[in-house]
Amino acid sequence: MWIQMENKLTKNLYLFPYLLWIALFVIAPILLVLYYSFFDIEGNLSLINYQKFFTPVYLKMTFSSFWYAFLITAISLLIAYPTAYLLTKTKHKQLWLLLIIVPSWINLLLKAYAFIGIFGTYGAANSFLNLMGIGSQQILFTDFSFIFVSVYIFIPFMILPIFNSLNELNPTLLDAANDLGASKWTTFRRVIFPLTIDGVKSGCQVVFIPALSLFMLTRLIAGNRVITLGTSIEQHFLVTQDWGMGSTIAVFLIIIMVVIMVVTNTRKRGV
Amino acid sequence: MDKKMTPLSKLFLLVIFFILYAPIFFLVIFSFNSGETMYDFKGFSLEWYRELFQDTRLLIIVLNTVVVALLSALISTIIGVLGALAIHQAKKRQTKNTLLSLNNILIVSPDVIIGASFLILFTMAGIKLGFYSVLLSHIAFSIPIVVLMVLPKLMEMSPTLIDAARDLGASRWNVLTKVIIPFIIPGIFAGFFMALTYSFDDFAVTFFVTGNGFSTLSVEIYSLARRGISLNINALSALLFLFTMLLVVIYYFITQRNKVNGMGVRKH
Amino acid sequence: MNKLVRFFLIIALASAVLLFTISSLNTSQGYSGGNTLTIYNWGDYIDEDLIKQFEKETGIKVIYETFDSNEAMLTKIQQGGTTYDIAVPSEYMIDKMRHENLLLPLDQTKLPNLKYIDKRFMDLSFDPGNKYSIPYFWGTVGIVYNKKMLNGKNLTSWNDLWDPELQNEILLLDGAREVMGMGLNSLGYSLNDTKQAHLIAAKEKLDTLTPNVKAIVGDEIKMLLANEEASVGLVWSGDASEIMSENEDLDYVVPKEGSNLWFDNMVIPKTAKHIEAAHKFINFMLDPKVAAQNTEYVGYSTPNKQALKYMPKEIVNDERFYPSPALTKKLEVYDNLGKKNLAYYNELFLQFKMHTK
Missing domain, CATH: 3.40.190.10 (Periplasmic binding protein-like II)
Structure with a gap:
């Protein structure tokens, strides 16, 4: 490609900041994490942390983290896709898109507190349920509230890449499909969705992977009824000061992430 | 909104926007509470706003937060675009995957680990904790998201476009500035705004790497939470929210009037 | 561009x-x-x-x-x-x-x-x-409870928390020493106990408390208790005095089995x-x-x-916050148990939290 013809020096200069960033802020921290994972809590070299990871406690935690992350991603996608699609149809679409992002600039902790207020026993949500004649429910500290708030937090990150790829769709393609007599559903399934799959993929990546390691919300909204790998890492780093175990869990998270990336990237689009 | 939309679609969007803004309106409403808590609304008062305007320390913290967000978004966007170009140009699939995986590690790593490892890093490098350590960390964790936003755009670009430009004798610099960048501008803007979002949102990393009196809003709010959040923070959020909304709308309509394509959208 | x-x-x-x-x-x-x-x-x-x-x-x-x-x-x-x-x-x-x-x-x-x-x-x-x-x-660690919500019932000991009537009513602090200490105290063991058998017994006792536990939270506990989201909470004394000034129905007790004294x-x-x-x-x-x-x-x-x-x-003169010498004798200061024991406390606490589900 075009770069081949350039001499090596300019090419390297060009890449320097990014590679420096990778070396300093990605590789160095990974090595640190890996290094710490081989030390037990008293600072002796050992593999005990890895052994501990394969005990039922941590396996169960891994499983439940996956389950919640999956639910959060799936629901985000289900809501984000139609939202992004409809946004591309609006008149001032870039403005509406910005308005989707703006709420995420308000501090997360504050929004969590607002949700505690909304979902509480005497909160707005329950007043509404009472009004509807359903009666007061426990909403706070349930799976529902946890998933709801997580989806709320992540949804802009899902909408944005999907919106971008939908926005790039060539309208003539859709007209063509229409002219060929494809139904709306077929057009979506055979034309629109495959062409926006990259946006969906990057959306899923930026939601699923952080969702695996959520921590603040597990306490504030789920009252520690949901324990994820992130919660546990936070505890190990900040409370127990067992950096070894915390790092070990982090190592597994990194491995999981790499696996996910490789799997989602190998099925290359055939367009 | 567009006339092509069915009422059902409009309703759907309405519900989405309602939910997205509900907690914010909740915060704003309680900023006018004459009581002390976010639970029961005792009556209307502007007391919290008055208190807010007398608090210079809080003002400094807000400005700190904004500066860190703007600068880190700016710098990480530039580095991130270069990074996306680098990944895009990698010829071997394996190099590409390796770079991409390395890129994404910071997105997946729990904030606590990022914070802790950055803290160790800064200690080893002898960087004093404060503005620069926070700025560096924010740049560092925003870069991968910029890359992720820009990369799909690059992938969509057909290689023939560049080849054509080269054939017409465009220099490498020209190809970059006249062909590639204009094409990926929407991605760049998306990256910039995501970086801004990450920076505003971040609490855990900042918490680890700040020190010597430097504080950002999220760290301040977190430490206030110990006693239950005081409503002047609500008042502050309300003002910030209003300000952002104004900026967004003004920015949008200025760019509209200038007849530049909005946020840099390419029209087909 | x-x-x-x-x-x-x-x-x-x-x-x-x-x-x-x-x-x-x-x-x-x-x-x-x-x-x-x-x-x-x-x-x-x-x-x-x-x-x-x-x-x-x-x-x-x-x-x-x-x-x-x-x-x-x-x-x-x-x-x-x-x-x-x-x-x-x-x-x-x-x-x-x-x-x-x-x-x-x-x-x-x-x-x-x-x-x-x-x-x-x-x-x-x-x-x-x-x-x-x-x-x-x-200060101390103790129980805050809402007299109105409990219909005038008084709590005086750790074991009162195991009352089946308190189902889904208890908020706990997210602290391993505090929660494990509650289990240890309720069995009559020391807060600084490091015997594995005792700790496991305490954890198993705590497991039986799970139906009563509504959530395990951080500093939000004050706001939640003051707003009657739950009727009982495990809290630090200072937090208790603060929320009692906000909600008159709340009362604080240092359980008679003993508790933690901290500085x-x-x-x-x-x-x-x-x-x-x-x-x-x-x-x-x-x-x-x-x-x-x-x-x-x-x-x-x-x-x-x-x-x-x-x-x-x-x-x-409030004995709840300036306890009498008799009660003070039963209070224990946390010892620095060393990393290994502390890790074990946390491990058990983590298992208890996972059990709460």
């Missing part, structure tokens, strides 16, 4: 203007001069008027920073890169920091007000002779730059009138005997 460059320039320009504003604000507020004192304390753990008073009396500008856990504070101080002049860790952390050489010895000749501190709170095991630390506040002490970390000013500040906080004002604001119990004279009778 031009548009992009223009946009970036605008952002850069805006940042420059903001940076300039910040630095001039900092200078006008006196934060950037040399005559400062950096305090590292728990969030909202001091009456800010007192800081202003101190600044006025001495001309020293105070920079007040906060932490949310002893461990977070330790990490910052351990790593260097910060220059805190005063920190306020809890007792087990002081023991730890003392052993890791992170503290500077205090010059007691510069602290004439030290004489006002109650002798009961001096020379404790975590810092013999108060070489490194001066008591700031103390937060002022220390000077090794990284301190303004040691003279730090001593001045500690001495200032020990002044009885200052301590009394601070205590009324913060709500925890003061170790300053003389300060009690300046405080309302109903606070000083």
Whole structure:
């Protein structure tokens, strides 16, 4: 490609900041994490942390983290896709898109507190349920509230890449499909969705992977009824000061992430 | 909104926007509470706003937060675009995957680990904790998201476009500035705004790497939470929210009037 | 492209203007001069008027920073890169920091007000002779309950929490020592017990509490209890006094089996730059009138005997917060159990949390 013809020096200069960033802020921290994972809590070299990871406690935690992350991603996608699609149809679409992002600039902790207020026993949500004649429910500290708030937090990150790829769709393609007599559903399934799959993929990546390691919300909204790998890492780093175990869990998270990336990237689009 | 939309679609969007803004309106409403808590609304008062305007320390913290967000978004966007170009140009699939995986590690790593490892890093490098350590960390964790936003755009670009430009004798610099960048501008803007979002949102990393009196809003709010959040923070959020909304709308309509394509959208 | 460059320039320009504003604000507020004192304390753990008073009396500008856990504070101080002049860790952390050489010895000749501190709170095991630390506040761990919601039922012991009538009514603090301690105390074991069998028994006892546990939360517990989200909570005494002033139906009890007695002490970390000013500040906080004002604001119990004279009778005579000598005997201070035992406590606590589901 075009770069081949350039001499090596300019090419390297060009890449320097990014590679420096990778070396300093990605590789160095990974090595640190890996290094710490081989030390037990008293600072002796050992593999005990890895052994501990394969005990039922941590396996169960891994499983439940996956389950919640999956639910959060799936629901985000289900809501984000139609939202992004409809946004591309609006008149001032870039403005509406910005308005989707703006709420995420308000501090997360504050929004969590607002949700505690909304979902509480005497909160707005329950007043509404009472009004509807359903009666007061426990909403706070349930799976529902946890998933709801997580989806709320992540949804802009899902909408944005999907919106971008939908926005790039060539309208003539859709007209063509229409002219060929494809139904709306077929057009979506055979034309629109495959062409926006990259946006969906990057959306899923930026939601699923952080969702695996959520921590603040597990306490504030789920009252520690949901324990994820992130919660546990936070505890190990900040409370127990067992950096070894915390790092070990982090190592597994990194491995999981790499696996996910490789799997989602190998099925290359055939367009 | 567009006339092509069915009422059902409009309703759907309405519900989405309602939910997205509900907690914010909740915060704003309680900023006018004459009581002390976010639970029961005792009556209307502007007391919290008055208190807010007398608090210079809080003002400094807000400005700190904004500066860190703007600068880190700016710098990480530039580095991130270069990074996306680098990944895009990698010829071997394996190099590409390796770079991409390395890129994404910071997105997946729990904030606590990022914070802790950055803290160790800064200690080893002898960087004093404060503005620069926070700025560096924010740049560092925003870069991968910029890359992720820009990369799909690059992938969509057909290689023939560049080849054509080269054939017409465009220099490498020209190809970059006249062909590639204009094409990926929407991605760049998306990256910039995501970086801004990450920076505003971040609490855990900042918490680890700040020190010597430097504080950002999220760290301040977190430490206030110990006693239950005081409503002047609500008042502050309300003002910030209003300000952002104004900026967004003004920015949008200025760019509209200038007849530049909005946020840099390419029209087909 | 031009548009992009223009946009970036605008952002850069805006940042420059903001940076300039910040630095001039900092200078006008006196934060950037040399005559400062950096305090590292728990969030909202001091009456800010007192800081202003101190600044006025001495001309020293105070920079007040906060932490949310002893461990977070330790990490910052351990790593260097910060220059805190005063920190306020809890007792087990002081023991730890003392052993890791992170503290500077205090010059007691510069602290004439030290004489006002109650002798009961001096020379404790975590810092013999108060070489490194001066008591700031103390308190207990106990149960807050809502009399109205419990229809007048009184809770007096840890074992009362296992009452089936309290189903889904209890909020616990997210702290391994506190929750495990509740299990240990309810079985009559020490809070500093390290026998595996005892700890496992405590954890198993806690597991049977799960139907009653609504959530395990952090500082939000105060807001949740004050707003009657649940009727019973495991809390620190200072938090209890604070929410009891917000909601009259709440009452606090230190369970009769015994509980935890804790201290937060002022220390000077090794990284301190303004040691003279730090001593001045500690001495200032020990002044009885200052301590009394601070205590009324913060709500925890003061170790300053003389300060009690300046405080309302109903606070000083409240046995819930200034427990009788008989009850005090049953209270235990947390020992620094060492990393390994602490990790075991946390491991069991984690298992208990996973059981809550």
